[in-house]
Amino acid sequence: MQLDLRDIIYVPGASAPFEYEPDLSEAVGGSIVAVRPGASASGRVRNSAGVLHFDADVEAVLECTCARCLKVFELPVHRSVHAVLSEGENEDDPDVYTLCGDNVDVDEIILTDFILNMDQRLLCREDCEGLCEKCGSDLNDGPCHCKSETDPRLAVLGQLLENE
Numbered sequence: 001m002q003l004d005l006r007d008i009i010y011v012p013g014a015s016a017p018f019e020y021e022p023d024l025s026e027a028v029g030g031s032i033v034a035v036r037p038g039a040s041a042s043g044r045v046r047n048s049a050g051v052l053h054f055d056a057d058v059e060a061v062l063e064c065t066c067a068r069c070l071k072v073f074e075l076p077v078h079r080s081v082h083a084v085l086s087e088g089e090n091e092d093d094p095d096v097y098t099l100c101g102d103n104v105d106v107d108e109i110i111l112t113d114f115i116l117n118m119d120q121r122l123l124c125r126e127d128c129e130g131l132c133e134k135c136g137s138d139l140n141d142g143p144c145h146c147k148s149e150t151d152p153r154l155a156v157l158g159q160l161l162e163n164e
């Protein structure tokens with residue numbers, strides 16, 4: 001979304017609010033398989049003593065695949081995005097965005113924040129046990145058969161029994 005800043009760009013103290021549904025589909029990748037419809041972005045650009053400050057609250061629900069057990073789960077995400085807008089080129093500072101005439105590309109700022117801050121490997125829960133490398137069972141549902149067969153403690157016990 002392009003936000004027109006014509007009315008605030010030279011007016012210290014003025015601000016331009018916005019609220020819309022951002023297109024976050026470019027954030028899909030890695031564990032993120034989809035962005036649920038209904039994402040929201042609201043905030044404003046404020047002229048503070050001639051400097052344009054951008055603030056936005058972004059809420060979205062991501063559809064993810066666990067990097068360990070491949071289960072599909074939903075992840076609600078909330079981000080507070082801050083940036084400074086500049087009329088000139090400021091390629092050295094990644095938190096400064098250049099205006100396009102009197103407009104700012106809000107999607108670009110929100111998407112950049114999202115892509116830079118989201119983990120590409122997400123887990124359904126912190127202590128996800130993952131899948132057995134041999135049989136593919138979901139170890140969150142309990143140990144599989146091949147796990148007990150290769151348990152080193154049982155192997156030692158088996159040897160002791162054999163030697164008797």
Ligand SMILES: [Zn+2]
Binds near residue numbers: 071125128129130
């Ligand atoms: Zn998992």
Ligand SMILES: [Zn+2]
Binds near residue numbers: 134135144
């Ligand atoms: Zn197994």
